Amino acid sequence: MSEKATAAAKNAKKPVARKExxxxxxxxxxxxxxxxxxxxxxxYYLIFTTFTILPVLLSLFFSxxxxxxxxxxxxxxxxxxxxxxxxxxxxxxxxxxxLIFAVMTGPVSYLLSLFxxxxxxxxxxxxxAVVTLIFYAPSLSTGMTFIWKVIFDGDSYGYANSILMRxxxxxxxIQFFKNEAYVMPLCIVVALWTSLGVSFLSxxxxxxxxxxxxxxxxxxxxxxxxxxxxWYVTLPNMKQQMLFGAVMAITQSFNFGTIxxxxxxxxxxxxxxxxxxxxxxxxxxxRFEVGYSSAIATVLxxxxxxxxxxxxxxxNKVGQ
Amino acid sequence: xxxxxxxxxxxxxxNRSAGGDMGIAMFLLIFGAFMFIPMYYAVIQSLKPLDExxxxxxxxxxxxxxxxxxxxxxxxxxxxxxxxxRYIFNxxxxxxxxxxxxxxxxxxxxxxxxxxxxxxRGLLFGAxxxxxMFTATVTGIVNYLTMSAIGLVDTYWAIIIPAWGATLGxxxxxxxxxxxxSDAVLESxxxxxxxxxxxxxxxxxxxxxxxxxxxxxxxxxxxxxxxSSTYIQSEQLKTFNYAIQQIVSGGLARAGVGAAATIVMxxxxxxxxxxxxxxxxxxxSTSGMKD
Numbered sequence: 001m002s003e004k005a006t007a008a009a010k011n012a013k014k015p016v017a018r019k020e021x022x023x024x025x026x027x028x029x030x031x032x033x034x035x036x037x038x039x040x041x042x043x044y045y046l047i048f049t050t051f052t053i054l055p056v057l058l059s060l061f062f063s064x065x066x067x068x069x070x071x072x073x074x075x076x077x078x079x080x081x082x083x084x085x086x087x088x089x090x091x092x093x094x095x096x097x098x099l100i101f102a103v104m105t106g107p108v109s110y111l112l113s114l115f116x117x118x119x120x121x122x123x124x125x126x127x128x129a130v131v132t133l134i135f136y137a138p139s140l141s142t143g144m145t146f147i148w149k150v151i152f153d154g155d156s157y158g159y160a161n162s163i164l165m166r167x168x169x170x171x172x173x174i175q176f177f178k179n180e181a182y183v184m185p186l187c188i189v190v191a192l193w194t195s196l197g198v199s200f201l202s203x204x205x206x207x208x209x210x211x212x213x214x215x216x217x218x219x220x221x222x223x224x225x226x227x228x229x230x231w232y233v234t235l236p237n238m239k240q241q242m243l244f245g246a247v248m249a250i251t252q253s254f255n256f257g258t259i260x261x262x263x264x265x266x267x268x269x270x271x272x273x274x275x276x277x278x279x280x281x282x283x284x285x286x287r288f289e290v291g292y293s294s295a296i297a298t299v300l301x302x303x304x305x306x307x308x309x310x311x312x313x314x315x316n317k318v319g320q
Numbered sequence: 321x322x323x324x325x326x327x328x329x330x331x332x333x334x335n336r337s338a339g340g341d342m343g344i345a346m347f348l349l350i351f352g353a354f355m356f357i358p359m360y361y362a363v364i365q366s367l368k369p370l371d372e373x374x375x376x377x378x379x380x381x382x383x384x385x386x387x388x389x390x391x392x393x394x395x396x397x398x399x400x401x402x403x404x405x406r407y408i409f410n411x412x413x414x415x416x417x418x419x420x421x422x423x424x425x426x427x428x429x430x431x432x433x434x435x436x437x438x439x440x441r442g443l444l445f446g447a448x449x450x451x452x453m454f455t456a457t458v459t460g461i462v463n464y465l466t467m468s469a470i471g472l473v474d475t476y477w478a479i480i481i482p483a484w485g486a487t488l489g490x491x492x493x494x495x496x497x498x499x500x501x502s503d504a505v506l507e508s509x510x511x512x513x514x515x516x517x518x519x520x521x522x523x524x525x526x527x528x529x530x531x532x533x534x535x536x537x538x539x540x541x542x543x544x545x546x547x548s549s550t551y552i553q554s555e556q557l558k559t560f561n562y563a564i565q566q567i568v569s570g571g572l573a574r575a576g577v578g579a580a581a582t583i584v585m586x587x588x589x590x591x592x593x594x595x596x597x598x599x600x601x602x603x604x605s606t607s608g609m610k611d
Binding site for chain 1: 378
């Protein structure tokens with residue numbers, strides 16, 4: 001072994017300082033050193049990317065094309081969007097209905113979840129567990145919406161009709177789910193009934209993390225009642241859950257199409273409860289117009305993510 | 321209002337006005353009735369014998385409760401060429417396979433993005449965090465194309481594999497691991513020569529049981545409610561929820577059976593939830609949106 005060789009070996013072993021490398025060299029070195037991390041999360045991220053990220057990107061791409069799944073997609077730039085917003089009256093109605101649905105269910109569901117969770121927080125644990133189950137159970141099974149069909153059944157055997165007729169408020173049974181005036185409000189009520197889900201549990205969990213001594217300190221400092229306590233102590237302590245709950249409530253509020261399908265059928269009477277989701281179902285699932293339905297999906301995506309970002313920004317200011 | 325604090329059980333009791341207590345009790349009573357009464361009707365309806373279902377006006381109680389609707393549920397579908405038990409089998413298979421795949425792959429990825437430091441982990445978690453902001457409605461069309469391209473259409477896999485990459489459970493698992501596992505414990509395991517995979521399985525996972533149960537409840541609930549899906553066309557692969565929709569569309573003659581089916585449909589996720597409730601609440605206390 002010559003001196004030269006050992007010197008070279010020494011040189012090679014000497015670690016290169018981070019500041020001597022470019023950012024990319026450093027990153028690449030770190031990536032190689034941590035290859036196990038990538039291997040371990042690869043299966044999950046492969047599936048997640050394929051079925052959640054890729055579809056959003058591909059939808060955006062297809063939305064600029066005509067594509068019937070047989071011939072290759074043909075580029076038409078913004079024609080799909082022009083057709084959506086200028087030529088498709090039913091789509092405009094669907095956007096309006098979707099927004100009504102979202103505005104009526106999102107904030108109401110959020111506030112109901114928050115206040116119910118707060119109100120039951122001081123109950124003894126065993127009772128609280130039972131009450132939690134009563135409020136949470138309707139969101140556990142989508143099949144339960146069936147019972148609303150029985151309550152608001154279109155003939156006189158329905159509970160609602162039979163009560164209204166005995167009170168002489170109506171003479172003929174109302175076809176609730178076949179009547180344009182009733183179908184939207186009823187679907188919203190049922191949607192609210194099923195909406196105390198993940199955000200509700202998140203608030204219950206969040207409320208239990210608020211340190212008890214802060215309440216005592218606040219009481220000594222002159223907090224007069226529970227409402228001040230909520231505003232000055234509780235909410236600032238559970239801001240993270242409030243942000244998470246908002247995301248859950250907003251995303252959910254755009255996604256009540258299935259309830260409309262179950263209650264009012266598809267398509268609903270005179271498109272009275274037609275939402276963007278139904279329009280998507282119509283063009284994507286039944287007419288196989290991939291380009292056009294991708295434009296619909298992209299609009300829905302922008303509405304969902306956009307309103308989430310907006311509300312997150314607002315909620316971030318709570319307590320500041 | 322008096323600012324004097326009362327004490328009970330050696331703890332400071334905060335100022336609570338009687339009026340506020342009354343108001344809250346009223347709210348919980350009214351809202352609770354709204355939530356509970358439809359479920360009560362479903363139970364009543366499922367216990368009514370046929371002649372009581374045809375009673376006019378409909379009664380809010382049952383005179384001669386019977387379990388025959390639950391038996392008829394199985395009989396009513398035998399006329400179709402797929403036995404009713406097959407629908408239940410399909411739903412159970414999809415729910416169990418999907419949930420456990422999601423538990424293992426999701427928790428593995430959650431461990432990596434919460435407890436290992438490497439370039440790109442912020443991006444990886446950010447993608448999951450932002451994906452909570454939209455739903456499968458948006459991704460459905462392209463997913464159908466993907467599924468048909470790789471030959472998953474009309475197989476159980478079309479439901480099971482996407483469930484393995486579900487985001488909510490993974491997100492909650494990651495948040496719980498970030499605050500629930502101390503880095504020092506993992507570091508000492510690594511110094512002892514434990515591989516990352518081994519550290520994940522023998523040290524991290526036993527510490528996050530509440531997050532497991534939470535992931536199981538959410539994943540199971542979603543899969544259990546799988547209804548008619550565009551990915552599945554064969555009748556013998558369709559689910560329990562799909563079969564219920566068929567029964568229910570039969571109108572009042574089937575109302576008792578329909579109610580019985582929805583009760584069965586509800587009871588399973590309720591049981592799963594009741595068993596794991598306290599663990600879920602513990603997990604949800606770390607469910608914040610922060611990185």
